[in-house]
Amino acid sequence: MQSLTNRVQPVDRSPMTIWEKMYLPAIVKGMGITFSHIFKKNPTINFPEKTRPFSPVFRGLQILNRDEEGRENCTACGLCAVACPAEAITMEAAERLPGEEHLYREEKYAAKYEINMLRCIFCGFCEEACPKDAIYLSESFMPSDYLRSQFIYKKEDLLIPNPKEDPEGYKKALGNRAAQKKQKD
Amino acid sequence: MAEENKKIKITIDNITVEVEPGTTIVEAARLLGSEFAPPTMCFYSKLEGSGGKCRTCLVEVAAGSAADPRPMPKLVASCRTQVMEGMVVKNITSERVLDARNGVVEFLLINHPLDCPICDQAGECYLQDLSYDHGKVGTRTEFVRRTFKREDIGPLIQLHMTRCILCYRCVMVADQLTNKRVHGIVDRGDKAAISTYISKAIDNDFSGNMIDVCPVGALTDKTFRFKNRVWFTKPVDAHRDCETPGCCGKATLWLRGEEVFRVTSRKDPWGEVQSFDGKPGWICNACRFDKKKTSDWVVEGLTQISRHSVIGANKYKVLDVPKETITEVMDGRDPKLLMNIHSVSGVNRPEIDLSKLNRPAHSDDFEK
Numbered sequence: 001m002q003s004l005t006n007r008v009q010p011v012d013r014s015p016m017t018i019w020e021k022m023y024l025p026a027i028v029k030g031m032g033i034t035f036s037h038i039f040k041k042n043p044t045i046n047f048p049e050k051t052r053p054f055s056p057v058f059r060g061l062q063i064l065n066r067d068e069e070g071r072e073n074c075t076a077c078g079l080c081a082v083a084c085p086a087e088a089i090t091m092e093a094a095e096r097l098p099g100e101e102h103l104y105r106e107e108k109y110a111a112k113y114e115i116n117m118l119r120c121i122f123c124g125f126c127e128e129a130c131p132k133d134a135i136y137l138s139e140s141f142m143p144s145d146y147l148r149s150q151f152i153y154k155k156e157d158l159l160i161p162n163p164k165e166d167p168e169g170y171k172k173a174l175g176n177r178a179a180q181k182k183q184k185d
Numbered sequence: 186m187a188e189e190n191k192k193i194k195i196t197i198d199n200i201t202v203e204v205e206p207g208t209t210i211v212e213a214a215r216l217l218g219s220e221f222a223p224p225t226m227c228f229y230s231k232l233e234g235s236g237g238k239c240r241t242c243l244v245e246v247a248a249g250s251a252a253d254p255r256p257m258p259k260l261v262a263s264c265r266t267q268v269m270e271g272m273v274v275k276n277i278t279s280e281r282v283l284d285a286r287n288g289v290v291e292f293l294l295i296n297h298p299l300d301c302p303i304c305d306q307a308g309e310c311y312l313q314d315l316s317y318d319h320g321k322v323g324t325r326t327e328f329v330r331r332t333f334k335r336e337d338i339g340p341l342i343q344l345h346m347t348r349c350i351l352c353y354r355c356v357m358v359a360d361q362l363t364n365k366r367v368h369g370i371v372d373r374g375d376k377a378a379i380s381t382y383i384s385k386a387i388d389n390d391f392s393g394n395m396i397d398v399c400p401v402g403a404l405t406d407k408t409f410r411f412k413n414r415v416w417f418t419k420p421v422d423a424h425r426d427c428e429t430p431g432c433c434g435k436a437t438l439w440l441r442g443e444e445v446f447r448v449t450s451r452k453d454p455w456g457e458v459q460s461f462d463g464k465p466g467w468i469c470n471a472c473r474f475d476k477k478k479t480s481d482w483v484v485e486g487l488t489q490i491s492r493h494s495v496i497g498a499n500k501y502k503v504l505d506v507p508k509e510t511i512t513e514v515m516d517g518r519d520p521k522l523l524m525n526i527h528s529v530s531g532v533n534r535p536e537i538d539l540s541k542l543n544r545p546a547h548s549d550d551f552e553k
Contacts, residue, residue: 077302078414082498090532093411095545108303108411111551112532131302148524154531 056180059124059137062115062153063160063173067105070162073134076110080126080135088119089126106132115158117142117151127181139175197221197274210263210274211242219454223276224286224315226293226400227352228264229457231465235357236264239350240289241315245282248273260285283319290320296331296375297401298347306402308415308495311456312350331375338368339386340543341407341474342396346378349403355379355395362391362431362467379403390429393473397450397458408474409447410545415439416495418446421504423482425472432469433461437488438479441533444540445477451488477540 019025045052054060065073076093094111096104103109126135145151161169192203197214198221204213212230214222223244228236236242242264246257251271260282263274276282294316301307333346351370356379359366368381381387387395396404418439427434439447450468451459458466476482487504490497511520531551539546 075302076411077307078417079302082414082416082495090530092532092539092546092551093413094547094551095411097547100548106300106303111546111548114530114532116526149529152526152529 054139056176058139059122059127060140061138061142062120062126062158063136063138064113064155064158065134065136065174065178066160066163066170068163069102070164071101071103071105072109072159073105073132074110074113075106075108075132075134076113077131079129079131083125083129085123085125086119086121088116088121090114090116110155113155113158115153117153118148133178136174136177136181138173139177140173193268193270193272195268195270195272195274198276198278204268206268208268209236210244210261210266210268210272211236213268214263214274214276215455221276222455223263224311224318225264225455226311226315226350227354229354229357229398230455231457231460232354232357232398233361235352235354237262239293239352241286241293241319243282243285243289245275245279246272247275286319287321290316291324293350294320294324295326296347297350298330300348304345304348304402305405305410305415306348306399310402311400333378336380336384337386338381339388339392341393341470342387343405343407343410344379345403345405346380348401349379350401351377351379352400354398354400355404358394358398359387359392362394363389365389390469390471391431391467393470394450394458394467396473397452400456406447406449406473407545408477408543409439412446412539412542412546413439413441416498417441420488420490420496422451422485422488424485425476425482427469427472429469429471431467432472433464433466434468434472435459435461435466436468436472436482438482438484440479441540443479444538445479445482446540448473448476454491474543 067073076091078091081087081089081091090112091110091114092112093108096107096109122137124137127137160173163170191206193206193208194201194203195210195213196202197210197217200217200221202213202216204216211223211225211228223242225236225242226239228239228242240262242262243260244263244266245260246266248254249257249272250269254271263276293312297312301310301313304310307313331347336344336346338344353370356366356369359368367385368379368387370377371380371382372378393406396406399405418441420437420439422435423438424435433450435451436448437451438445439449448468450466453459460466484504512518537551539550542550
């Protein structure tokens with residue numbers, strides 16, 4: 001039969017010689033490889049005490065952004081939901097009442113916002129579609145859980161800490177991604 | 186007299202068509218199909234006297250007529266120019282027309298707030314379509330966009346004057362469909378605004394048609410306000426026996442599941458109301474705002490949506506949900522679900538029926 005590549009090597013099925021039947025040289029050769037690794041650099045790290053730096057294009061858990069005054073950016077325009085290839089995002093909009101101006105930036109806002117993390121594939125299309133700078137994929141992993149019901153992320157789970165009440169938490173949650181995206185634009 | 190009934194030959198983008206004398210260029214172009222017709226923002230063939238305001242339908246007339254084949258010196262508004270024998274019209278084949286249309290779009294968008302993420306019209310907005318087709322990405326204006334004090338024009342219709350392009354269609358609807366017009370365009374120039382003088386509610390049986398004729402999101406349905414995006418609702422054709430004289434009873438329902446979120450009149454490919462038996466299919470306010478149950482209507486079938494429209498994004502193909510056969514196959518046992526999404530999700534809860542609210546939802550509506 002004609003081989004498909006030139007890397008094919010036929011299996012040697014000839015009977016073993018006495019030297020090979022002793023096995024000892026092979027064991028010594030194998031142990032040599034094993035012990036040589038003691039002197040090499042350790043490729044693993046002690047997660048979670050130590051973490052590796054993320055690649056600048058890493059896409060992690062979604063966050064819903066706020067502006068500098070702590071108002072929610074999202075206006076429930078539905079572009080993230082229509083861009084989502086996994087159909088993970090659903091939302092329900094409401095009208096801002098007088099007196100709620102400090103909570104929501106525009107007159108329409110997302111009263112309900114959900115991402116089904118069992119469906120999400122972290123493609124980042126929601127971030128690209130968003131006209132209001134409201135959704136970002138952050139630099140953190142999605143935490144694991146035993147229950148499937150814990151993976152339906154509500155608005156409370158996704159919202160970034162309020163920059164007025166918790167500026168440290170806000171900065172940490174936002175990470176570098178938002179600044180990078182602004183630079184690109 | 187026989188000569189007067191003679192059909193007129195006119196060439197639009199190198200395609201010759203025969204039309205009745207007295208037809209306008211845009212109506213002749215519409216006979217050829219939607220890709221040949223110039224876009225129109227203010228012209229509405231069902232409203233007498235409409236057109237000539239927005240200038241998006243500009244075309245080049247390369248030869249005025251067979252008797253006088255000189256070209257017209259300037260681009261003409263095709264909605265107001267009648268055809269002549271042997272006229273040669275250039276629409277998309279003319280660089281000048283496309284360039285002028287880009288300019289017109291830039292002008293229309295000078296004062297437009299571009300708040301499409303909030304606007305309920307987004308997805309079925311003709312200004313959105315037009316600016317995608319003809320607009321430039323940036324704007325050159327350095328002035329502040331005009332703003333208006335928000336005016337309440339009643340419990341059914343929401344007016345956003347900042348989005349208005351002053352096409353006068355809603356004024357003509359009020360003039361030609363209803364017995365009394367209470368709104369109009371007040372002030373002039375930059376301050377020209379749709380308004381009721383002095384603060385009146387627009388209240389008559391056919392006022393809802395103002396929403397349908399509005400090419401932008403200046404007039405929107407208050408009972409549908411912010412409830413859902415157009416492309417997440419499923420349009421179906423439906424009809425009911427309406428006693429209101431003048432109401433055709435044929436409408437498009439925009440559904441989410443069994444909930445009727447919005448009722449509009451049926452649209453033809455040019456965004457105007459469809460005609461039934463030669464009469465435009467206006468619908469009355471009772472049909473539009475009060476009949477928000479599927480039991481009020483006889484559903485005929487899915488509305489045909491253009492392949493390129495975002496409304497088709499929900500990829501629906503059939504009206505009925507396919508039959509669930511798992512229980513049957515498993516001898517009457519229900520499948521064991523790992524998780525029922527409806528017990529976890531807070532969106533689309535059955536106890537909150539948004540379609541029954543005749544106003545936009547507020548934060549307290551979701552706290553039930």
